[in-house]
Amino acid sequence: MKPLLLTLIALPLLVWAQPQAENHIPYIETNATADSLVVPDEIYLSIQLREQDEKNKVSVEQLEKRMFDALRQLNIDMEKQLKLADLSSNIKTYFLRRKDIKKSKRYELKLHDATTAGRILATLEEKGISNVHLSKTDYSKLEELKLHLLSKAVAKAKQRAHAMAKPLGQQVAEAIFMSDSHSGFVGYRRNALNEVVVAYAMESDKVAQPDIQFKSQKVQVSVQIRFRLNK
Numbered sequence: 001m002k003p004l005l006l007t008l009i010a011l012p013l014l015v016w017a018q019p020q021a022e023n024h025i026p027y028i029e030t031n032a033t034a035d036s037l038v039v040p041d042e043i044y045l046s047i048q049l050r051e052q053d054e055k056n057k058v059s060v061e062q063l064e065k066r067m068f069d070a071l072r073q074l075n076i077d078m079e080k081q082l083k084l085a086d087l088s089s090n091i092k093t094y095f096l097r098r099k100d101i102k103k104s105k106r107y108e109l110k111l112h113d114a115t116t117a118g119r120i121l122a123t124l125e126e127k128g129i130s131n132v133h134l135s136k137t138d139y140s141k142l143e144e145l146k147l148h149l150l151s152k153a154v155a156k157a158k159q160r161a162h163a164m165a166k167p168l169g170q171q172v173a174e175a176i177f178m179s180d181s182h183s184g185f186v187g188y189r190r191n192a193l194n195e196v197v198v199a200y201a202m203e204s205d206k207v208a209q210p211d212i213q214f215k216s217q218k219v220q221v222s223v224q225i226r227f228r229l230n231k
């Protein structure tokens with residue numbers, strides 16, 4: 001029984017000693033970041049069509065036709081880029097107060113550059129449709145960009161580790177710990193329109209058109225890596 005008892009006592013001691021030995025592995029730890037500036041390439045405009053917005057009682061259907069004509073004029077693929085986001089009427093109010101029914105429709109239009117967004121705003125304004133606002137923006141290649149920056153940051157961290165180890169006469173071996181984080185681009189929302197630059201370019205025979213530009217946003221990736229050191 002004594003050998004078995006000694007084995008059972010020694011087993012937890014060996015398990016405890018193993019991580020203690022790992023803590024004495026010589027290593028070097030470095031941090032590195034990589035970043036890039038991006039401009040949104042997915043722009044969403046919310047277009048609200050309301051009968052009560054028109055003094056001459058133009059119907060929603062008439063406003064809708066004006067909008068379709070304007071978008072075709074600007075070569076917008078309405079099948080892919082335009083979708084109906086909301087349809088409503090105050091029919092309940094009509095039965096309660098005996099007033100005219102006022103219908104409204106809200107569309108969401110997806111664009112890919114700020115210049116086209118500016119043309120859309122100006123053209124719809126000319127058609128009597130002014131209830132248009134920026135709802136959100138996104139960057140379509142964000143995940144791809146993060147992976148690219150991650151590789152750059154890792155390479156930079158390894159280069160720094162070699163530069164630090166060389167004067168000590170040691171060599172950098174395999175990584176024994178890695179972690180990463182990212183920050184930056186979240187897109188613009190309606191409440192962040194102060195981040196959009198709007199200018200008006202006057203032309204001799206045309207109405208001033210807004211030139212919309214988005215301020216660049218930084219995407220940053222950080223890594224923390226621990227390398228084992230060899231003599």
